Amino acid sequence: MSPVLGIDDAQENMMYTEFQDRLAVITGASSGIGLALCAALLPRGVKVLAMSRTVGELPTLQQIYGDRLQWCAGDVTCQDDLRSLAERASALGPVDYLVPNAGIAEMANSLDMPAFQRQWAVNGAGALNTLAALRGTLASPASVVFIGSFLTGSSFPGLAACIASKAALTAQARTLAVEFARFDVRINLVSPGPTATSMWNHLGLNEEELGDVANTLGKRLLPGHFLDASAVANVIVFQLSQGARGVYGQDWKVDNGYTLG
Numbered sequence: 001m002s003p004v005l006g007i008d009d010a011q012e013n014m015m016y017t018e019f020q021d022r023l024a025v026i027t028g029a030s031s032g033i034g035l036a037l038c039a040a041l042l043p044r045g046v047k048v049l050a051m052s053r054t055v056g057e058l059p060t061l062q063q064i065y066g067d068r069l070q071w072c073a074g075d076v077t078c079q080d081d082l083r084s085l086a087e088r089a090s091a092l093g094p095v096d097y098l099v100p101n102a103g104i105a106e107m108a109n110s111l112d113m114p115a116f117q118r119q120w121a122v123n124g125a126g127a128l129n130t131l132a133a134l135r136g137t138l139a140s141p142a143s144v145v146f147i148g149s150f151l152t153g154s155s156f157p158g159l160a161a162c163i164a165s166k167a168a169l170t171a172q173a174r175t176l177a178v179e180f181a182r183f184d185v186r187i188n189l190v191s192p193g194p195t196a197t198s199m200w201n202h203l204g205l206n207e208e209e210l211g212d213v214a215n216t217l218g219k220r221l222l223p224g225h226f227l228d229a230s231a232v233a234n235v236i237v238f239q240l241s242q243g244a245r246g247v248y249g250q251d252w253k254v255d256n257g258y259t260l261g
């Protein structure tokens with residue numbers, strides 16, 4: 001028995017064996033949280049079909065896990081790419097786990113509609129169209145985890161469009177959870193807090209501005225620092241597992257305490 005976690009070996013092994021030879025499809029897998037999720041699932045025996053526009057750091061994992069990890073180059077805003085992803089997934093077997101994780105964030109004026117459209121196209125429509133394209137490939141039971149955001153219930157000047165895209169996705173996921181339950185497909189969200197990934201480098205801020213944003217956020221983080229991607233990935237893994245079999249339509253915040261205020 002582990003003195004810290006209170007988990008005995010048998011329970012721990014069960015958690016590992018339930019993942020063996022299952023198939024996961026993860027978008028936005030080339031870096032950050034998506035990559036950390038691949039790195040968490042592969043040692044548990046999961047086969048992973050990863051999608052992103054660039055291959056990023058996936059080759060490092062491919063060197064270790066061989067063709068247990070397959071990469072499908074594609075853009076979640078492109079229906080043809082999503083169709084190709086679905087074809088690859090159906091050739092590999094029913095999809096036990098689906099994580100439409102691809103996402104972007106862009107600092108913009110809150111009334112800048114093209115900025116909203118760009119972010120909605122990936123964060124909202126991209127995630128929902130991923131489920132739409134893959135729904136016919138889902139196993140029964142299956143678990144789908146969308147990625148929300150720590151900011152969906154609050155404000156952050158410059159990120160309104162990003163927040164709105166994630167808030168709409170969060171609202172959609174609740175009703176989808178009810179609709180998919182009859183197919184034995186659980187749908188939930190995991191909402192990361194400020195996580196140290198390359199997303200922050202693509203906001204369109206210079207180094208000083210980025211430092212100011214990091215300081216503002218850091219003041220509300222209970223350990224005083226950003227999350228690492230694997231802390232978010234670990235919660236997604238549990239949400240995918242049978243351990244979370246009673247959880248439907250929930251939005252789990254993994255945010256180092258940010259939303260406590």
Ligand SMILES: NC(=O)c1ccc[n+]([C@@H]2O[C@H](COP(=O)([O-])OP(=O)(O)OC[C@H]3O[C@@H](n4cnc5c(N)ncnc54)[C@H](OP(=O)(O)O)[C@@H]3O)[C@@H](O)[C@H]2O)c1
Pocket residue numbers: 027028029030031032033034051052053054055056074075076077101102103104105122123126147148149150191192193194195196197198199200229
């Ligand atoms: N980091 C945070 O603080 C934070 C906070 C709240 C929510 N999130 C959410 O967490 C998720 C993961 O982000 P991250 O922090 O890990 O950032 P990241 O390291 O920048 O990863 C984003 C991933 O999405 C992929 N991607 C972007 N646009 C895509 C597109 N059109 N089609 C396919 N793939 C695309 C990127 O790969 P390519 O560029 O190769 O396509 C990359 O693999 C996102 O949904 C993000 O909104 C992050």
